[in-house]
Amino acid sequence: MKIYLDNSATTQVDKEVVKAMMPYFSEKFGNPNSLHEFGRDAREAVENARKKIAEMINCEPEEIIFTSGGTESNNLAIKGLIGEKKHIITSKIEHPSVLETCRELEKQGYKVDYISVDKEGIINIQELKRKISNNTLLVSIMHVNNEIGTIQPLEEIGKICREFGVLFHTDAVQSFGKIKIDVKNINIDLLSASGHKINAPKGVGFLYVKKEIKIKPLVNGGGHEKNLRSGTENVPGIVGFGKACEIADKKMKEKEKIKKLRDKLIQELEKIPGTRLNGSRNLRIFNNVNVSFSGIEGEALVLMLDKEGIATSTGSACSSHSLEPSHVLKAIGLSDLEAHGSLRLSLGWENNEKEINFVIDKIRECVDKLRKISKNIEV
Amino acid sequence: MTLNYSKKVMENFLHPRNMGKIENADGVGKVGNSVCGDILNLYIKVGKKKIRGKLIEYIKDIKFQTLGCGAAIAVSSMITQLAKGKTLEEAEKISNKDIVHELEGLPPVKYHCSLLGADALHLAIKDYLSKNKHEK
Structure with a gap:
């Protein structure tokens, strides 16, 4: 898939x-x-x-x-x-x-x-x-x-x-x-x-x-x-x-459908301990999710999800040419580590609930796996 | 940014070897910083083995914990494999170039990750030596 x-x-x-x-x-x-x-x-x-x-x-x-x-x-x-x-x-x-x-x-x-x-x-x-x-x-x-x-x-x-x-x-x-x-x-x-x-x-x-x-x-x-x-x-x-x-x-009329999928993603991802939602809960475009997970680095997560067939992006420094974390995430007050642990999911008209359920499971698995690699690390 | 990681990097990233912490480690090497986003803790256990009638110190066990990108995790996994079983003298000579070579290359923007691996190992050995008052 x-x-x-x-x-x-x-x-x-x-x-x-x-x-x-x-x-x-x-x-x-x-x-x-x-x-x-x-x-x-x-x-x-x-x-x-x-x-x-x-x-x-x-x-x-x-x-x-x-x-x-x-x-x-x-x-x-x-x-x-x-x-x-x-x-x-x-x-x-x-x-x-x-x-x-x-x-x-x-x-x-x-x-x-x-x-x-x-x-x-x-x-x-x-x-x-x-x-x-x-x-x-x-x-x-x-x-x-x-x-x-x-x-x-x-x-x-x-x-x-x-x-x-x-x-x-x-x-x-x-x-x-x-x-x-x-x-x-x-x-x-x-x-x-x-x-x-x-x-x-x-x-x-x-x-x-x-x-x-x-x-x-x-x-x-x-x-x-x-x-x-x-x-x-x-x-x-x-x-x-x-x-x-x-x-x-x-299609603008179909945006409620996408918004529901977005809300499900946010709701389920927030159940993973050490997750924060980046940006606004209400003043947010209907297709955007941006979260940070503690104890992981975004590029590693994007790479792992890519292996599962899921295309996402991150504001981590490791994924930028400058090796600096996202200026946007810094501007809204995230620490360097929080910015590094960010994941952006931006939905399109063709996404459906089955896909979103699969994505939620896979993100949980990958976050878990990456946290095992960084478990109790001293920063 | 598109990253083209070698098969070896991907394999070490997805299935890292020697992951974890050694309690009561003989030497610890901590490198990295939160700005660049890669943090690596390396733990070694030193043993002694007889080589040509002489007792030589060697890396009996080695483990890592890494918070970092795919390259940083692959580098961590590789440095532990390269160092395990080596005498301290041999391990001290392992360089970031050796890591890159064994990983079948790293994208240029990720070279600095290989430095983390070599630095962590050298720091862990130094830590052991300083605790054990060896003369260097």
């Missing part, structure tokens, strides 16, 4: 999505910028996808810029902003594509504040308010955290940004297609999303840019995507993304 519980990393491309994409590799292979029929067919497909995506977040199709994915969208949103102001506010638990982009801007003379979060991973709203100044250009706060699944109070942040007259960007890579987002209601100026997190292929994403906001491109060339992202459009990818949005829109 192969069980995939790493949907925050990437998802399986939906069969319907593959089907929708196929013609755009072969008979409808045209360049959407060509004048002939091949081109017009491709253009129509791209614009239909744009329309569908715009509908999902309640914006105008012209406000959607297609990119290569979440990382590029975050880079474009932050580096692309044009303004006299040189102060950015973000949080300590953002994705590296936001944090590293901000660090890059710091080198260029920008001032960046990294807002702290509480033990559930919710940003400190008072701190955010205090940090906003006349020089603040942008507030960039993610919607749902990729490791612990915490959902930020975007409405509240949006309101504050409007009050103080600063721009608001949100990295919605983990929430788009899973949680309904209305950019007008929430007062979002820029929003990043990615296709492969919602059963579309890798290599396609978008940045929503509110009409009146001026940004400059990072990629120059033939002036595609309203001159904001040159390069011939990834037509099959965009078509797939559009189809995935249609499917996600319908």
Whole structure:
């Protein structure tokens, strides 16, 4: 049995999505910028996808810029902003594509504040308010955290940004297609999303840019995507993304089913002594579980579960290039050892109860086995 | 991050040898730290055997406890196998390269785990020698 519980990393491309994409590799292979029929067919497909995506977040199709994915969208949103102001506010638990982009801007003379979060991973709203100044250009706060699944109070942040007259960007890579987002209601100026997190292929994403906001491109060339992202459009990818949005829109109604499976996982894993739930119990996306087990190291657990056919991930240092434990788990107050013992399970639409029962048994077994190896160790 | 562990690493990780603690160990080596996440406690029992008419001290028994990643556990298992039965003099010469070699390689990012194994063994021997006032 192969069980995939790493949907925050990437998802399986939906069969319907593959089907929708196929013609755009072969008979409808045209360049959407060509004048002939091949081109017009491709253009129509791209614009239909744009329309569908715009509908999902309640914006105008012209406000959607297609990119290569979440990382590029975050880079474009932050580096692309044009303004006299040189102060950015973000949080300590953002994705590296936001944090590293901000660090890059710091080198260029920008001032960046990294807002702290509480033990559930919710940003400190008072701190955010205090940090906003006349020089603040942008507030960039993610919607749902990729490791612990915490959902930020975007409405509240949006309101504050409007009050103080600063721009608001949100990295919605983990929430788009899973949680309904209305950019007008929430007062979002820029929003990043990615296709492969919602059963579309890798290599396609978008940045929503509110009409009146001026940004400059990072990629120059033939002036595609309203001159904001040159390069011939990834037509099959965009078509797939559009189809995935249609499917996600319908599936959002099934999220109670996944939520039940998630709750069962949390409930059963918490019965293992020395287990802690990381993140928020209530303000948590319906498909995320993140727990730490004392006396074990996450990479060893991931490896052992992989042997059982179960795909998971960890915030342990041993699994990172930097050999540092997860910045997110550290920010919510975990000790190094607790961060090392973390396990993330992110569910997808296809998971079922039988799988979850199997996974619970296997995790119990593996934790037990690893604890025997570290039994009574002196730290 | 994708890790490509050798068969030997996986085998030692999934079925570690000489796991546990030796009560009243003659020497103990504790290495690692909570930041990197790998902690290794190594215990040795020293015996004496006759080699060419001389009584020589050797590692009669060796056990480990490890809180760590797959590589750290495999390294722990391997160092105990390499050291068991060796004279102290021989055991002192076991290096992290020997461990990596016996494990049929480690991913570069995991080399530091092999150092833990060699360090723990050398510390355990040193601990024994210092307790027994040997001259080194």
